[in-house]
Amino acid sequence: QQQVKQSPQSLIVQKGGISIINCAYENTAFDYFPWYQQFPGKGPALLIAIRPDVSEKKEGRFTISFNKSAKQFSLHIMDSQPGDSATYFCAAMEGETSGSRLTFGEGTQLTVNP
Amino acid sequence: DGGITQSPKYLFRKEGQNVTLSCEQNLNHDAMYWYRQDPGQGLRLIYYSQIVNDFQKGDIAEGYSVSREKKESFPLTVTSAQKNPTAFYLCASSINWEAYGYTFGSGTRLTVV
Numbered sequence: 001q002q003q004v005k006q007s008p009q010s011l012i013v014q015k016g017g018i019s020i021i022n023c024a025y026e027n028t029a030f031d032y033f034p035w036y037q038q039f040p041g042k043g044p045a046l047l048i049a050i051r052p053d054v055s056e057k058k059e060g061r062f063t064i065s066f067n068k069s070a071k072q073f074s075l076h077i078m079d080s081q082p083g084d085s086a087t088y089f090c091a092a093m094e095g096e097t098s099g100s101r102l103t104f105g106e107g108t109q110l111t112v113n114p
Numbered sequence: 115d116g117g118i119t120q121s122p123k124y125l126f127r128k129e130g131q132n133v134t135l136s137c138e139q140n141l142n143h144d145a146m147y148w149y150r151q152d153p154g155q156g157l158r159l160i161y162y163s164q165i166v167n168d169f170q171k172g173d174i175a176e177g178y179s180v181s182r183e184k185k186e187s188f189p190l191t192v193t194s195a196q197k198n199p200t201a202f203y204l205c206a207s208s209i210n211w212e213a214y215g216y217t218f219g220s221g222t223r224l225t226v227v
Contacts, residue, residue: 009154036218043118043204043218044157089156101172102216104149104156 003027004092006105014113019077021108023090026071030092034102035064035075038087047088048075080112117141118219120205125224127192127199135190135222137205144209146188147216150174151202160203163188192224200226 005024013019023033031052036044050057050064050073057064063076077084090105118139127133137146145164149157159172163182177196182188188207192199205219 004156006156034216041221041223043120043206043220045218046215101159101162102157104158106154106156 003103004090004105006090006108008108009106010109010111012111012113013080015080015082017080017112019075019080019084019110019112021075021088021090021110022072023074023092023105024070024072025092027092027094027103028071029094030103032093033064033066033073034091034093035062036089036091036104038089038107044089077110080110082112082114085110085112118205118207118217120203120219120222122222123220125222127224127226129226130194132191132193133224135192135203135205135224137188137190137219139186139188139205139207139217139219141207141209141217142185143207143217144185145207146182147206147208148172148178148180148188148190149204149206151204151221157204160190199224 003026007022034049035047037047038044048059048062050066052068055066061078066073088108091102093102121136147162148160151157158174160178161172161180163169166185169180169182177193179191203222206216208216
């Protein structure tokens with residue numbers, strides 16, 4: 001079962017534009033929502049994460065928006081740069097009751113054109 | 115530098131053979147994980163281990179086996195029972211099983227020839 005749905009599958013933006021990637025989840029017990037960035041041939045690296053007690057978290061050009069009632073969260077990349085071209089994964093984790101198992105979305109391949 | 119080392123980076127296997135992927139970490143993390151990555155399917159959990167000498171099946175454990183004899187090592191064996199083993203395999207670790215931050219290795223790309 002796919003507990004975290006991610007869209008779009010691929011995204012092309014121009015340099016300086018805003019990249020937006022969306023995720024939706026089903027399990028209301030999820031209480032941690034990270035985003036990972038992966039470059040070709042490398043493992044994912046944690047980019048930014050949010051807990052459901054806040055609606056937004058910003059780190060530099062990266063912002064997570066979280067809508068608990070809609071069970072949706074999104075990643076916004078402001079002033080997108082060619083170096084941001086990578087695959088982005090959203091993920092979700094339930095708390096101690098089931099251990100720290102991350103459930104990942106399908107991934108979004110972002111291309112930022114110069 | 116602390117981190118996770120996966121080896122080899124590329125691995126070729128003949129059909130019917132077992133192969134073992136190595137994962138070593140020097141982060142002193144208790145929990146370790148194996149994920150499989152296929153295009154368009156995200157990362158799927160194969161096995162995970164919360165402490166030494168203990169491990170649990172993930173969502174797609176069939177055809178795989180693991181061991182956790184040492185804290186720093188969590189090798190994954192892809193057996194001949196795995197019907198479609200060609201994929202990118204990622205190992206990760208976290209401080210403990212209640213911790214939220216994962217550190218990933220650089221992956222091993224396995225191809226069946």
